[in-house]
Amino acid sequence: MERKNAWKGYTKKEVKELNKLNKEYRTFLDEGKTERECVKQAVRMAESAGYKNLADIVASGKTLKAGDKVYAVGMKKMIALFQIGKKPLEDGMAILGAHIDSPRLDIKQNPLYEEGGFAYLDTHYYGGIKKYQWVTLPLAIHGVVVKKDGTVVEVNIGEEETDPVFCVTDLLIHLAGERMEKKANKVIEGEELDILFASMPLKDEEKDAVKRSVLQILKEKYEMEEEDFLSAELEVVPAGKAREAGIDASMIIGYGQDDRVCAFTSLKAMLEVENTEHTTCCLLVDKEEVGSVGATGMQSRTFENNVAEILNAMGVYSELTLRRCLSNSKMLSSDVSAAFDPTFKAAYEPNNAAYFGKGMVFNKFTGSRGKSGSNDANAEYISGIRKILDDRKVVYQTAELGKVDIGGGGTIAYILALYGMEVIDCGVPVLNMHAPWEVVSKADVYETMKGYVVFLEDIFGAN
Numbered sequence: 001m002e003r004k005n006a007w008k009g010y011t012k013k014e015v016k017e018l019n020k021l022n023k024e025y026r027t028f029l030d031e032g033k034t035e036r037e038c039v040k041q042a043v044r045m046a047e048s049a050g051y052k053n054l055a056d057i058v059a060s061g062k063t064l065k066a067g068d069k070v071y072a073v074g075m076k077k078m079i080a081l082f083q084i085g086k087k088p089l090e091d092g093m094a095i096l097g098a099h100i101d102s103p104r105l106d107i108k109q110n111p112l113y114e115e116g117g118f119a120y121l122d123t124h125y126y127g128g129i130k131k132y133q134w135v136t137l138p139l140a141i142h143g144v145v146v147k148k149d150g151t152v153v154e155v156n157i158g159e160e161e162t163d164p165v166f167c168v169t170d171l172l173i174h175l176a177g178e179r180m181e182k183k184a185n186k187v188i189e190g191e192e193l194d195i196l197f198a199s200m201p202l203k204d205e206e207k208d209a210v211k212r213s214v215l216q217i218l219k220e221k222y223e224m225e226e227e228d229f230l231s232a233e234l235e236v237v238p239a240g241k242a243r244e245a246g247i248d249a250s251m252i253i254g255y256g257q258d259d260r261v262c263a264f265t266s267l268k269a270m271l272e273v274e275n276t277e278h279t280t281c282c283l284l285v286d287k288e289e290v291g292s293v294g295a296t297g298m299q300s301r302t303f304e305n306n307v308a309e310i311l312n313a314m315g316v317y318s319e320l321t322l323r324r325c326l327s328n329s330k331m332l333s334s335d336v337s338a339a340f341d342p343t344f345k346a347a348y349e350p351n352n353a354a355y356f357g358k359g360m361v362f363n364k365f366t367g368s369r370g371k372s373g374s375n376d377a378n379a380e381y382i383s384g385i386r387k388i389l390d391d392r393k394v395v396y397q398t399a400e401l402g403k404v405d406i407g408g409g410g411t412i413a414y415i416l417a418l419y420g421m422e423v424i425d426c427g428v429p430v431l432n433m434h435a436p437w438e439v440v441s442k443a444d445v446y447e448t449m450k451g452y453v454v455f456l457e458d459i460f461g462a463n
């Protein structure tokens with residue numbers, strides 16, 4: 001079954017729409033390199049579209065009704081948006097769920113040290129990375145420092161042209177003979193991923209003169225003491241903006257596209273739909289790259305609590321109504337898939353791989369080996385999705401994550417499936433997944449956004 005290439009069917013108008021959407025997407029990537037930054041953008045976009053803060057609704061005792069739009073933020077690192085439909089909430093919701101965390105380096109709580117005339121920041125990598133990919137790159141530091149008095153200092157160093165950048169050093173090839181014999185997962189060790197931070201010593205200081213110079217700079221620029229690292233969340237990410245890629249500008253290269261490409265398209269679709277019969281929901285969550293754990297991960301009860309608050313504000317809350325709402329819902333786990341890479345074609349099974357330009361991609365199941373740890377979507381559910389996408393001429397494809405037994409991965413799909421709702425993974429194919437710079441096709445971004453709109457509007461009318 002050969003799937004068509006979306007580019008071949010576009011009109012000039014559609015190409016213009018496609019480029020407009022992708023330009024906005026690049027801005028989203030540039031301004032959202034951390035979970036907190038993504039949530040800030042989502043709140044700004046939601047409020048511009050008429051969404052209200054659920055916390056304010058609850059605090060004021062106001063009621064909710066069909067047509068109302070609300071959002072709920074969890075610890076500044078996850079957000080859920082809801083548009084109340086005409087049908088009772090217990091009939092279920094149409095849900096798009098993506099994650100907004102990406103692989104990176106995190107600054108440790110006691111990070112600053114000096115050695116050999118250099119000051120370094122000690123790091124701990126986050127998520128699944130090839131550690132050797134993170135050396136000798138220009139890096140930026142994003143995040144917050146929270147001082148003992150509760151003052152929050154926002155940090156963003158390395159993105160402006162006038163900013164300094166940082167890097168992890170590497171051993172010169174002339175001395176690396178022994179190191180080059182190591183396996184790829186050992187050629188750079190986790191404890192070697194420390195950030196080169198400074199080299200200028202403080203005058204009239206003998207011991208740790210460079211470190212003392214750094215502390216003086218931190219004090220002057222951020223009113224920050226060394227102890228304040230204890231209550232900081234600082235993320236090290238590739239410096240620089242997302243760019244168009246290819247001589248034909250048909251692709252986008254940028255950091256964090258797993259899974260912010262699906263977060264952006266889900267959010268845009270959510271803000272576009274209006275006056276739906278069933279309630280629609282967009283979930284953007286944290287911690288997927290480390291197992292969806294913690295209070296801001298999908299395994300927490302934050303989402304469930306949000307739904308309970310909405311039911312209560314509508315005057316219909318009961319435990320049974322909440323359970324019915326969740327089990328009757330239908331969801332797309334909006335997450336990326338591995339795009340076929342001809343350079344490494346031995347890792348793929350070509351008939352069941354995702355290809356650039358062939359639209360949004362569905363993964364019936366993920367997991368590894370014998371589908372271990374996967375959500376395996378029901379055939380009836382997939383049939384309904386096929387119908388609504390075909391009816392509205394959305395280009396889509398299906399795939400598995402590489403050859404059987406060669407690897408594997410997972411998403412938040414299995415967690416939502418625990419409520420008994422229908423769930424399938426669906427998103428954008430990505431090259432270089434989990435690398436500092438990932439690549440997607442503009443056409444796939446466009447088709448995925450269109451597909452998400454169709455899902456929110458039509459899924460409950462399918463089959």
